Every structure is written in C-alpha cells, then in structure tokens.
Amino acid sequence: MRKNSLLKGLLGAALLFGATISAHAADTLAAVKAAGTLKVGTETAFAPFDFIDAGKHVGLNVDLFDEIGKELGVKIEWVTLPWDGVFPALEAGKFDVVAGPATITKKRMERYRFTPPLAEATIAILKKAGDKTINKPEDIAGKKIGVGKATAQLDQLKEFSDTLPTKAEIREYPAFTESYADLAAGRIAGVANSLPNIAFVAKQREGTFEVVLPPFGKKSYFGFIGLKDADHAPLMDAIDAAMLKIKADGRMATLQKKWFGASFDTPDAVKDPAF
Structure with missing residues (x-):
C-alpha cells in the first residue's frame, strides 16, 4: 500500500514538474518580463543598423530596440556574434530575438517569424x-x-x-x-x-x-527575426504591437531619418515576399 502511494506521489510530482516546465516554456513573454530583460542577438558590422563607433555599439537597431524595450517595460541586453552564427544561436536559445535585421524572404519565412518591416532592403x-x-x-x-x-x-x-x-x-x-x-x-x-x-x-x-x-533585384524589406513556434508567439506579438505603435506615432520615421537621411513607406506586414 505504501509502495503504491509512493509511486502515485512520484508520478504526481513528475506530472506537476512537467506541467510547470511546459507552462514556463510556453510563455516566453512572461519569462522576459519576469527577468526584466529582452536578449537581442546581432552583429555589429552592418551600419547604419548596428556598428561600433568610438568603441560604442550604436545604430538604428539600438535606438529602435530602446523604444521597444520601453513599450514592453524591459531592458535590452545585446548579444553580438558574426552574422553566419546568428540564426543557429537563436534556435539554441542564446537570445530571444534577432535584430540583424534580415531581408524578409519566402525561404526564411518558412522557418522564422518576422516583425513588421523597418526599412527597404533593395x-x-x-x-x-x-x-x-x-x-x-x-x-x-x-x-x-x-x-x-x-x-x-x-x-x-x-x-x-x-x-x-x-x-x-x-x-x-x-x-x-x-x-x-x-x-x-x-x-x-x-x-x-x-x-x-x-x-x-x-x-x-x-x-x-x-x-x-x-x-x-526585387523590392524587399528588412525585419527583425524570432522563432516561429507557439512558445514564442506571445513575445513576437508584443514586439509587433510595439513596432506598429512606434511606426504610427512617428518615432520610426524619426529614427529612419536620423540613420538613413530619409524615411521609408513600409507595409505593416510582409505576407508574400518578392523572392
């Protein structure tokens, strides 16, 4: 009898532990907010989006993610690495989203989720x-x-x-x-x-x-990149909403003019990339 009770107790604990892990994994946005930090992966050799100036990481991405962080109520932690290592590191969970940015393409959309465009990429x-x-x-x-x-x-x-x-x-x-x-x-x-x-x-x-x-070439756009699964959907939804708000109130155009010298008329989403 005691043996059956012990087994039932262990099974119940295992199920509870598994449910807790699953719930935590499924709510990446809650985890980011609980930590108070959004980890963003990028390279720092892609001016004017990300680059090093006088030893400091600067660029449109830095300014834009500062605004996204304000909307989400979190700080931004940058993780830098060579571009060809960015996507594998995202899938390995080294950070929550990629700044990059990356050109939105059909092939990439099959594997990753993109934010609203922040600039043209022609x-x-x-x-x-x-x-x-x-x-x-x-x-x-x-x-x-x-x-x-x-x-x-x-x-x-x-x-x-x-x-x-x-x-x-x-x-x-x-x-x-x-x-x-x-x-x-x-x-x-x-x-x-x-x-x-x-x-x-x-x-x-x-x-x-x-x-x-x-x-x-074909007209294309740049977007930020996240994982395309249910676990990360709440986080990506929140980032999308923040970027659309930043676009609507004029902050996006201000940053584009600061870094490009001109603003871009970009769609709110790219559903069918040109290539």
Whole structure:
C-alpha cells in the first residue's frame, strides 16, 4: 500500500514538474518580463543598423530596440556574434530575438517569424569614388564584387550575375566592413548590399565611395527575426504591437531619418515576399 502511494506521489510530482516546465516554456513573454530583460542577438558590422563607433555599439537597431524595450517595460541586453552564427544561436536559445535585421524572404519565412518591416532592403552596388568603369548595375559583369556571407544580398547578387554576359566574380565576406576595406584598397571593384546600408557608408566616407544607381533585384524589406513556434508567439506579438505603435506615432520615421537621411513607406506586414 505504501509502495503504491509512493509511486502515485512520484508520478504526481513528475506530472506537476512537467506541467510547470511546459507552462514556463510556453510563455516566453512572461519569462522576459519576469527577468526584466529582452536578449537581442546581432552583429555589429552592418551600419547604419548596428556598428561600433568610438568603441560604442550604436545604430538604428539600438535606438529602435530602446523604444521597444520601453513599450514592453524591459531592458535590452545585446548579444553580438558574426552574422553566419546568428540564426543557429537563436534556435539554441542564446537570445530571444534577432535584430540583424534580415531581408524578409519566402525561404526564411518558412522557418522564422518576422516583425513588421523597418526599412527597404533593395540591393545596389557601392564603388570607389571616381571609378568610370561601373556606371550601372550591369557593368559589374566580369568584375570582383564583394558581398556578405549567408545574406539575402548574396542570393540576389548571384541571381543578377547569372543574367550578365560574363558573371561577376563574387567574393563572400563574414562582415561587410571587410568588403568595404577591400574596396577602398582596390582589391575588389564593388560591394553589393542593401541601398540603405551603402547610402550610409557612401555618406560617411564621401570622396572614397559612390553608390551606383539604380538599385536592382526585387523590392524587399528588412525585419527583425524570432522563432516561429507557439512558445514564442506571445513575445513576437508584443514586439509587433510595439513596432506598429512606434511606426504610427512617428518615432520610426524619426529614427529612419536620423540613420538613413530619409524615411521609408513600409507595409505593416510582409505576407508574400518578392523572392
């Protein structure tokens, strides 16, 4: 009798423990609020979204997540790592959401959940100032062009290169800052990145770089990334609501003008990406 009671007690405790774990895992938003901290993963070599200036982490993402933190009532804790390690770290639970941002694509939407867009992500070419050999996107044919490793820009560049009479010689970089250094040194002829990024870099290094217009590829948008499961849905719902509020009251446009020099007319959600 005592043996049966003991077994029933152990079984009941195990079920209670399992239910407690399940409830905790299922309410990521509650866990974030209880801790008072939202952990955000990113790289710091993607100006003007995230970069290091005078030893300090700055950029649109930093300012925007400060506003999101205010709306959620939590502090922001940044976790930085190379871009190609960001998605595996998110899935391993190293942080709650990815700042990045990342281009919203069909393939990524199959695996991850995106927030409302915060900027356009249409791709363009950055060249050395005074370079007369690249005057339009098609002029990169046969030239060495840098691009970020494991990025949507890489996929678009490859697709565009395949349409040229001579394919571009594509060089992948762990961080865009390295590609800009090689461009300045003349080791490559151009860098393919989103128009907001290279417009910022060209402005910061006027006389060194120029933007090649028009942009090319399909119109796309940047968004923040979270896990696409029921456990994280409440947190992602809260972040979405915060971003839409920030957009509606004008704070988003103010930050876009601060970091890009212009604001973007973005949709509240991207349900069917161009690629």
